[in-house]
Amino acid sequence: MNAEITLNGEILKSERLILRSWKLNDLKDFYEYASVDGVGQMADWMPHKNIEESKEILLHFIETKNNFAIELVESKKVIGSISLELCKEEFKKDFKNLSGRELGYVISKDYWNRGYATEAAKALIDYCFKEKGYDYLYCSHLERNYKSKRVIEKCNFTFYREFDYDTVLNTREKVLMYVLYNKQEERA
C-alpha cells in the first residue's frame, strides 16, 4: 500500500542540509548536476541533454509533490534530490496492508563522498516514520552502485531480495532491494 505524500511547503532541516519543495528557479542547479555524465546512469536515467529537458522534469517534480530538493544550508545551492516514489506494483504483495514508499536520491557529482546523501536520507526517514507514520521504506540499487549500497547500509536498511532488471542502458542487471521498518514488529 502506498503511503500518502503531498509536499505543501514542508521543510526538513539537518545539520548541513535543507530538504524542501522544488522551485522553478532551481533549474540552473538542477541542470548543472543532472547533465553530468555518470550520475543519472547509476539511478537508471540518462544525463539531461539540455536545459529544456531539465525544465520539463523539474515541472513534473513540482506537480507530483513527492520530491525534495536538497539545498546546502551554507550556500543555498541545490545539490541533489530525494524522493518518495510509489511502491512498485510487483512489491505491493510483500508489504500486505502496510503503508510505505520507495526512497530514491541523487547528489551532484561535485559533492559525492561527503555524507550528504546519508544525511538527507536520515532526515527524510525520520520525517516519514515519526511525523507521517509510514510503516516501511524500501530502497534499491544496481549491483554495481557501491556508493548507494553504502548509503543504504548507513541508514540501517536490511537486505530483502534481489532481482534482474532491464536498464536505460539496455543492459540486464542485478538490483538489490532493502527494507527499513518503522517498528520491528511490523515486518511483513
Ligand SMILES: CC(C)(COP(=O)(O)OP(=O)(O)OC[C@H]1O[C@@H](n2cnc3c(N)ncnc32)[C@H](O)[C@@H]1OP(=O)(O)O)[C@@H](O)C(=O)NCCC(=O)NCCS
Ligand atoms: C549514491 C549517491 C547518492 C551517494 O551520495 P553521497 O552523498 O556521495 O553519499 P555519502 O557520502 O552519504 O556515502 C557514500 C559512501 O559510499 C562510499 N563509497 C564511495 N565510493 C565507493 C566505492 N567505489 N565502493 C564502496 N564504497 C564507496 C563512501 O566512502 C561513503 O561511505 P562512508 O561514509 O562509509 O565512507 C551519489 O553517489 C549519487 O548521486 N550517485 C548517482 C545517483 C545514484 O546512484 N542514486 C542512487 C540510486 S540507487
